[in-house]
Amino acid sequence: MRLVQLTVPTGKRETVLETLEDRGIDYVVTDEESKREYTAVVYFPLPSPAVEPVLDELQETGIDEDAYTVVVDAETVVSRRFASLREEYENGDVESDRISRQELQSEAESLTPTFSVYAIMTIISAVVATAGLLLDSPAVVVGSMVIAPLIGPALGLSVGSVIDDEELFQESLRYQILGIVLAVAAAAVFAWLVRVTNIVPPGLDISAVDEIAERLAPDLLSLAIALGAGVAGIISIATGTAVALVGVMIAAALIPPAAAAGIAIAWGQPSAAIGSTALVLVNVLSVNLAGLLTLWYVGYRPENLFSLGETEQRVRRRVFGLAAIVFVFALFLGGITYASYVTATFEENAREEVELALSEETFAQYQLLEFEVVMDDEYPFVSPERVIVTIGGPPEESPPELADTLRERVNQHTEDPVEVEVRYVNVIGG
Template identity: 45%
Template sequence: MRLVQVFVPRTELDLVLEVVEEAGVDYTVSRDTDRGDFEALVSIPVPPPAVEPLLADLRSAGLDEGSYTVVVAAETIVSDRIDDLTGQFVGTRIAREELRSRAADLAPTASTYFSLLIVSTAIATAGLLLDSAATIIGAMVVAPLMGPALAASVGVIVDDDALATRGVTLQVVGLAVAVLTAAVIGWMLRGSVLLPPGFDITAVPQIEERITPNVLALFLALGSGVAAVISLTRNVGSVLVGVAIAVALVPPAATVGLGIAWGKPAVVVTAGTLVLVNVLSINLTALVLLWFAGYRPERAETVDRVYGRVRSRVAVILAAILVLSVVLGGVTYGTYRTAAVEYDVSTELETMSEEQLAAGTELQFRETAIDYELVDVYTGEQPTVTVLVERPPDEELPDDFADDVRERLESAAGVELEVIVELVSTLRSG
């Protein structure tokens, strides 16, 4: 429920009461006895869906724009008349004015925003280097990225240029600050006693996850955008939704910074692509859902202009996502190919060991390493497979044994391989 309170300018009380009575809602009037600019305070309890049409009717009737209209969320209303009142207005959507106010409140002041973002990025960077998912999730709780994303979309929808510009600026500068923060931290930690000698950031699972993104990564961003809009328009779960949005943005941004600190362009490109796709997807989802939820500018004459702006922004964002998705698609395919080769080789070696066992020999084939990286898929580099073969000390192997192993593995994997066979004489007891 909401309590709408209208500070009525002098000579306009009859106008306000006429509008309220036509709306069919209850109200009370508190008359002012001093010499101020207002002659009365009209309090009107209404359900959330009734706020926007009520405010629109007051504006259409000519209520002085210099008056105050305050909308207060009422936690509890005790009355037998509530059911009749809520039955008149169906829906869960909050008023446009509430939407704008909430979006503005979710985008904190610059000092607060950047302070929280730097702290969050520092914690997330530590979590990435420690390969700690719990630390990364903990860092996301304090990341203030939900507000700017929603502020940008709401500002466009309700034709508030200042709010839209502020939201976009906070997002762009904020992500740049996150990348810079992680780069500085990485530069300070690299080569220090806090990390082991020869530490390779690409070997850390939490970092590897951000530098090998696939098309499925879009679901996190799109889902976060949907949840953010629902949270904003229905005032539920904003903290948890903010965590989801931060997870989509801060860890990959921190990974970009670590890639800069370690001088790895591939890390910067792949993680940077993930950041851009996620932030664009969140903004795209928010724009589309808010428009289809029925939110429009306050002035009817600006609706067509705003619709044109929304349509052009959606088109630009979609085009950018499609271009960036080429990189995601390439990473997805490359990751699949490397995983497929590794799986086929491992499966074939197991089959070869089982065949030897069935034939009564004691040869055993073990895969010790497969050198086949994502970039090798596109540069045409052959995968290098190292195979450890256990054999009895007196077992003689043909001269072309290594070639036979290579041919079988190539047939199973469907690609040309460089195979290194290491022979180990093994004695078994029992």
């Protein structure tokens, strides 16, 4: 529910009151004594879905943006006429639950801080995320998402597009581009300082850190996270629900991958930064694409209906453009996903081959102690480089045919030959 406060320009008082009475809206009028160009202030409660059509109709009577129109939340309205008004406008679907176009625009603008605050908070969140990744600490990484100020620009671009506010669109676009650059740069600088000052162990293999490795070679599931964040973000802002929590989800799609890209750059592995950088870009584009589609679906349109056709064409071009770019990135992520699948299949088959070989009567005295597949560093499409098989057996010279058999069997499951290293451990029976 909303309470609308409207300043009535001189000469418009009767027209405004007639409009409200025709719609069955209760109102209170107070005379304006400021001796300006206003004659009165009108207060009237409205269901949330009624705010936009009522304000649009009042604007048609001559109430322009030079007059003050204030819309605030109303906790409770006790009135029979208001109950009938709610029945008229609230029908239980998503479109009736949404806030007005005017409120949406104000909400999108309020979620975007000043650039200095935005830059500082983005840098801090990127530094915290970098520390969390290097520590392999999910809790710290989540903390970095909470302070990231990304929801405003991420949603402002979509809002500006559908309501034909090009200023909001351009500002949000600049914020998003600069935010990505700042996040990656801040992460790279901080990670470099951590590395050269030996805060982390010298020779740290970043691919061995789970929180980093999963973002250096992302898969298609990451795309679902970004699309879900975009839809949830728009629905939350459009219905006035918990926007801050959805902001954490949007930050989850952007900040940790940007930090991973910065770490890879700081470690002198630019190829390792390709996957995480692609993940950042596809997530940004997916959030905007999902936002555009959701806003248009729930019924937001520009204020000036004469510009509806032009706005619709612009939104359609942006949707098709974003969808095409997201599709290209999706193919890239699909390639990474397929490479991961091939690797996982190879590891499973290779282990089975080793176990089958050791189950034969010839090698019955030996047992598999450890099996490891070492990947190469050709990110983001990593592949098996070496297989290490640790075998336990009696304290005597191991048969050379066992190593040859294992190499032959393991390499049956890969196109490119893989080095197989067999290690023997003496096992003394009790």
